[in-house]
Amino acid sequence: MIEMHQVSKRFGTGLLAVSGLDLEVEASEIVAVIGPSGCGKSTVLRLIAGLDIPTTGSVRVAGHMVRGPDPSVGVVFQEPRLMPWLSVERNVSFGLARRPGDQALVAEAIERVGLGAFAGALPKELSGGMASRTAIARALVTKPPVLLLDEPFSSLDAFTRVDLQDHLLEVWGWYRPTMFLVTHDIDEALVLADRVVVFGGRPGSIQTEVIVDLPRPRDRTDKSFHSFQDLAMGELRRSSGDRFASPVS
Amino acid sequence: MTRLSLDRPALRPDALAPSRKRRRAPRWALGLVFPVAVGLFWEIGAMSGLISTRLIPAPTEIARTLAALASDGDLFGHSLTTTLRVLSGFVLGATVGTVLGAATGVSERFCAIFDPTLQALRNIPSIAWTPLFILWFGIFETSKVLMIALGVFFPVYLTFSGAIASVDRRLVEVGRIYGLGTTTLIRRILLPASLPTYLIGLRNGLGLGWMFVVAAEFLGASKGLGYLLVDGQQTGRPAVIISSIVMFALLGRVTDRLLAWTGARFTGWEDGFARKAVA
16 A cells, blocks of 8 residues: 655755665555654655655555645644644544535544544644544544554553554544554554554664564553563664663663 | 542632632723823812913813814714724725735745835835825825825734744645645635734734824825814814824724724634733
8 A cells, every 4th residue: 555665865954864765554554663753754654645755766655656645645643733723523624625425424533533522612622632533533534545643642641642542443443544653652553553663773764573463452461462562672772772771780 | 549538528619719709890990990090180180280271181171172072073073084094094005915915925936026125115114105195196085095004004914924924834734635725725724824913913004004094184184183183283272182182092992992803703713821911
């Protein structure tokens, strides 16, 4: 569904953010990218979204070269980015061309993220978690075959985060989009993804991959989950040159 | 561990309420305290002869003058003339300011072409235009309305252009994700997002409109509150001058409140600090 071939991105400032990247994501697969901040993982997401164009190499979504934003790719940003002057309902319907039957679709999307009672509320009246849900509903309402999430829950408290992760999986079951998730939270990656890509280095590149072959829903307290945590943490440490390793006693 | 007790209920907030909620004066009444006090001292000063009423008439004298002007219909006529001038100038200046502000705010190229010139023109003192405007457009309504429009134009243009240019890039990116073109982007994101700041620009513009109308009416008007000012000076009637000033204050305040009130209906979504203070 997503194919990146030998992709590099150099910004106007001269900063080489990503170099020689090869990545493929299958249809309906959930792939999470983890890595320390500043390693270029958000850049990868922006390249797939068509918000940035690669300096070299090619990015394809559903076989088509990405040349700019496309309706087949939905994005959930790090911040909810809701229009403060629109109600939840009108924020969710923001990306829909007005067609008959849209209203039902909007209502369903709002219902699916559990905000049915807040359809008329303004963003300033929402909690952080509710704003994130609205952003997810907005991305889902057009039913894009590809959904990109850029650290969508990073600003939320631990309880809300876990709640929304479970919720995201439920919503994913709605029509099973291909999901590409950028996060710096190992647990989040392991709970959600089929495959965890460990990103690191400067310029950023893929260090290693962890296939998470655990059945869903995944139990965060389970022993096998813990062994994946250890594995991923070890890979992340190795890839970041032991930057996060505890001092040797 | 949870500790709950029934015999010692927590102090509830409303238990404190009666003592705190001791019949507070409404906000608008507080705003009257200062002017009423000043008026009172003024009146006492005038009555006791401490203030020369020949140059500074007592508030009651001004009230009498206002009433006299009002009863023969003059006051209404002058006020209406001036208000109409301000409103036509405001509509004209605000429209042009909005269009040019939107254009320079959205398009960098347009901004590069027009903004430097407009910024340079802005620095010319408004009164400096008056002789030229009278030569060009005559002494009647056209030159007056254009003077006012010029005064309204700059604050509206500047604030709107700046407001659009500083709309959160992240919201614009959402628009890009959904493939909005330039016009839809303006209509659905840039305009609503810059509305609160735009309103401040409009209110600034209206305030300047009221200033410019005086300048315009000083020079060759036979009607209007500005004419009343000059007339009061030439006939040596300070009460007439002050009456006219009072009318300016009233009308300026009323039109500004109307504009702010209308605007507030569209910007209720704002999540700002102490909105009341600005409105």
